[in-house]
Amino acid sequence: MRRKKKILIIMHSMHIGGAERALLGMLSAFDFERYQVDLFLSEHNGELMKYIPREIHLLPEIPRYSYFTKPFSLTVRKREFKMAYVKLRTRLACKAYTKKSNGAVADATIYAQRFALPYLPPINPNVEYDLAISYRTPHYLAIEKVRAKKTLAWIHTDYTKVTIDIATEHYMWSKFDYIASISDECSKGFLSVFPELKEKLVLFEHVIQPSIICDMADEFVPNEIDQNSDVITICSIGRFVPAKNFTSIPKICRVLLESGLKVKWYLIGFGEEESEIIRQIETLRMEKNIIILGKKENPYPYIKACDIYAQPSLYEGRSVAVIEAQILKKPVVISNYPTATSQLRNGINGLILPLDTEQFANKLVKVICDQDTLRQLSQNADCDITTEFDQMRVFDRLIEGDFYDH
Template identity: 30%
Template sequence: MKKKILFVINTLGRAGAETALITLLKKLPENEYDISLYVLCGQGELVRELPTYVHLLNRHFCWESVLSKKGKFLLFKTVLIKNFCHGAFFHNLSYLFLNRKNTPLEKLLWRIVSDGSERFDTHFDLAVSYIEGGSAYYVHDHVSAAKKAAFIHVDYVQAGYTRRLDKDCYVDFDRIFAVSNETAGVFAGVYPECQQKLSVFHNLIDTEAIRQKALSPAEKSMHEGIRLLTVGRLTPQKGFDCAVYALKLLLEKQYPVYWYIIGEGPEYGRLTQLARSLHVEDHFIFLGMQTNPYPYFKMADFYIHATRFEGKSIAIQEAQVLGCAIAASDCSGNREQIVSGVDGLLCPFSPEGIANAVEYLIEHPQTAQSFGREAAQKACHFENDIHMIRDLLYLP
C-alpha cells in the first residue's frame, strides 16, 4: 500500500525553494508514494511543472507570478479573504499585538494565512512543511499525520524569525531538515533542544535538465562586452543595491561591463531609480522573470551572487552545473558552496569588494576558466544527497 505524503509550501513562484521542491517531487517514485501538495496562497507559475502524479489539493489555483503587478494584487486579495476564514484574524489578535513592534507585517500575516486556509480530513503518513512561516504553522496546527517534518531554507535569525513568532512550533516536529550546515547551525542556536532531530538535506537540482535547457536560444540578446549575470528575487536580502554601486565603480575604471538581472520583486522601482541616479541604467539591465534562464548563464562571462545572507543558493548551484566562473559575497550559505580561489571567489559584501572580485576575474581569464571547470566538477556531486529522501520518508 502506498504511503500518503503531503507537502505544504507558501507559494509556488519561480524561486529557489520552490524549484527545489519541484525537483524533489519528480525524484519520488509514483509507484511507492501517494503524494499531495497544498500551496497556502494557491498561486505561482511553477504549478505547470508539477509531475502529473502529484495531487494538487487547492480547489482554486492561479498561475500568475506572485511577484508580477497582477500577481501581487491577487496575492493581497487571497490574504484578505483568509483573514475571515475560520475566524483567523480574530483568533490571532493577541498574537498580532504582541509581535507588532519587532516583526514585519508580512511575517505576521503568515499565521493568519495558515489559520485561514483549507482543512483536509485525510490522515497522512508524513506531512512536510517545505519552507518557513505559514507552511510550518499549517502542518503543525492543521494537518493530521503520523510523522511531521520541516525544511529550513534560510538563515533563521537573519531572516527575522523568532521562537515567539513561530510559537515554538518546531519543537513538535519529528525531523527538521536544513539546506546547509550553516543554516542548521544558526537554527540549532535558536532551538538547541532540536539538535538531535536536525539534519542537513541539500537542495536537489536536475543537472541534466539544466544542461539541456541551456542549449535553447535565449529570448533576449546580450550586449557585446563583459557580461555579468545575477538571478534572484528583487528584495533587500539579495543585495542588488550594492551591485549597482559596484557596477558604477567598474564603469569608472573603463571596463565595458553589462550587468544582467533575472528576477522580479518589490525592489524593482527603487533599483531602477538608483541606477538612473548613478547614470548606469544602460548597463544594469533587468530581464524580468525568465521561464528558461539557463541560456543566459551560458552567454554570461561571470555569474555574480552578492547577497546579504543565504540559506543555500539554487542559483549558485545552477551556475556551477553550467561551468560558470562565480564571485559571491562571503556570507552564510555562500561560504558553504564556494571554495574561494578554487571554484570561485568569495568577497566582502560591499561595492568595493564586489567590484574588486569582478575585476580579478576580468584580469585573470585563465583563472576564471579554471574556476568554471572546478565548479562544473563539483556540480556532479549534487545528486549524492538523494539517499536522504529515504530518511525523509521513513522517519525513525
Template identity: 30%
Template sequence: MKKNILFVISNDNIGGPQKSLLALLERLDYTLFNIDVMILNPSGNLKELFPKEVNVLKADKLLTAFTMPSDSIFYTLGVFLKELKIRQFILALKAMFNYKIKKRPMNQERQKFWVENSKHLEQSDKNYDFAFGILGLSTYYVVDCVNAEKKYHWIRSDSRMLNRDVGIENYYFKKIDGALSVSQECESIFNDMYPYMNGRTKVFYNYLPLSFYDSFSDNTVLSKDSINLITVARLDPLKGLDLAIKACKLLVDKGYEIKWYVLGDGKGRKEIEKMIEEYSLQEVMILFGFKLNTLQYIKQTDIFVHPSRAEGKSNAVDEAKYAGVPIVVTNYPTVKEQIDNEYNGLIAQFDEVDLSNKIERLIKDKELAKTLGQNSINEQNEVVDPNSFLCSL
C-alpha cells in the same frame, strides 16, 4: 505498499525553493510514493510543470486568505468579507495597521494572525506517512491541519534573517518530528536557535531541475561585444542589488565595457530602477525580469556575481557552478558551504569597492577565471538518491 507524502509550499511562483521541489519531484520513484503537493497561494505557474504523477491540492480561497499573502492583501480582506468572517477581517486590518503604521515585521503579524485563527480551518481528510512544510506558514499548516505519521519543517535559509516571532516558531517546531536543511550551515544556525532540534535535523541538498531547463530554452543570445556579468536574484534588499549597482558604477568609471544582466523580479524593482537611473547605468545594468531558464543565460556570461546579504544554499550559485562560470559572491554567513575562496570563486566583503575589485580581478586574470570555473565543474557533488533518503526517515 506505497508511502503517502505531502509537500506543502506557500506559493508556486518559480523561485529557488520551488525549483528545488520540482527537481526533487522529477527524481522520485512513483512506484514507491503517492505524492500530493498543497499550494497555499496558488497564483503562479509551477503546478503546470510537475510530473504527471503528482496530485496538486489547490488551497481554497479562505485558506489562502489565512496566510495573508503580502502581494494580495486587498484580496484577502475581500475574501473575509465575502465569507462573512468579520473577526478575521478586523484582525487582518489590525495586522496591516501594525505593519504599515507601527512598522512591525509583516512576517510576525502573519504568524500571530495564523495562531489566533487557524482553529477555524478545515482538517485534511487524508492520512499521510510524511508531510513537509516548505516556506512561509507551510509548516504551521502541516502541524495544525494535516494528519501525518511524521511531520517535517524544511529549512531553506539562514533562520536568523527571517525576522519571525521565535516564541511562535518554538510552539510549532516542538510539535514536529524533524527538519530537513538545504545546507550544513543552515542546519547549525537552526539548531543553535532551537536546541531541542539537535539530532532531529538532517541535511538534504538541493537538486538542479535540469530537465526543466531543457524544456524552457529561448532564442535570446547575449552580445559578445562586452564583458557580460550576470546576477540571478529576487529584487529584494536582502539580495544586495544596491551593492551591485555601486560596484557596476566603479567598473564603468574605470573604463570597462560591461553589460550586467539581472534576472529576477520582486517588490524592490522600482527602487532598483531608480538607483540605476541615478548612477546613469541604464545602458549597462539590464533588468531582464523573471526568466524560466536561468541556466541558459548564465552559460552565456563571463562572470556570475551574487551580492546577497543572506542565503540558505543558493540555487543560482549552484547553477553557475554547474555551468563552470567564474563566481564572485559576498561574504554572507552560509557562503562557504558553496564557495571555497580562491578555489571555485572569490568572496568579497559587503562593500562595493571590494566587490568591484574582485570582479575586476577576474576580468584581468583570464587564467584565474578559467581555473575557478573548471574547479566548480570538477567538484560536482555526488547526488543523494531521494528515494532512499525519504524511505530512511
C-alpha cells in the same frame, strides 16, 4: 505487493523563486514506484505551475487558504469575514511585537497562519499520510491541518540574519518530528537560536537535477544578451528584496566601468526593491550597462549566455541560482555572507568576495582581468554538485524511519 508510502507536500504557490525551483527538483526525483506524492498549494498560482511533474497528485485548491495573500479590502468584499479578522489581528500582533522589540519588524505570515487555524478546513482529511512535509515557513498547516504519522519542515534561510518572534517560532518548530536544513551553516544559524531542537535537525541539501537544467539551458539563445567579445556579461538572479542586495549592483558596475572594463550586467527577478534599483541605475547613469530582464520562467539560457554569475547577497540559506550557475559551468562570485563557505569552496569552484560594496567591486575587477582564474573556476564549477540520487537516498531513510539508526 508493497504498499506505496503516502507523502504530502505543502507549499504556498509556484511563483518564480529559488525554493520553488528546488521543490520542482525534489518532485521530479521521487521514486513513484515507492511513493504516492500529493501536493497542496494554498493558491494554484505561479509561473512554475506547468512544470509540476505529471506523476504528482495536485490536490484541489481550498478557497479560504488563498486569502493569506489577498488584500484586506478584497477579503471583506468577498465576505470572508473570518479571514479579514485574521488580517486585523495579525496587524495588531505585528505592531505589538515591533513595540516590544525596539522597532524590529515581525514576519506577519507566521502570525496570520497561526491565527487562521481555527477557521481553516483540514487538508485531504480522509487520508493519513506517512509523512507530511511543509516546504516553506510558516509551517503550522502540516502539524495542525493534516493527518500524518510523521512531519518534516524545511529551513531555507540563515536564522542569524532574520527577525523572528522566538517564542512563537519555537512552538511551531518543536511540533515537528524532523527539521530539514539545506546546509551546515544554516544548521548552525538555526541552532544558535533553537539549540534544544538539535535532535530534530537533518541535513538535506537542495535536490537539483543537472540534466534538466542543462537541457533547459539549450532551449533557446536569448537575444537580449550582448554577444560582443569585448563586453563582459554578468548575470544575477533573485527576488529584488534587501537580502539579495541588488541595490549595490549599480555602484559595483560603476567601479568596473571606471576601471576601463566594458560590462553589461543582467538582472533577472522582481520584487519590492525594483524601483530603488532603477533609481540607483538612473542616478549613476548605468542605463546602458545594467539591464533588468524581469521574471523568467526559464533563466538558464541567460545564465549560459553570460560570462560570469554574481550573487552580492547580504545573507542566504543556500542559493539555488548559484548551484544552477555552477552546473552550467559559469565562473561564480558571491559575497561573504555568513553561509558563503557552505555554498562553494573559495578559489576552487567559485570566489567569495568581501561584503563591502567597494571592496567587492575592486576584487571583481581583478577577477575579470584574470583569464586563468576565470578559466579554472569554469572548469571546476560543478565539482561539488550533489546529485539528486544522493539526496533522495537520505530522504528514503528519513521516510522509512531509520534515519537515526546506526
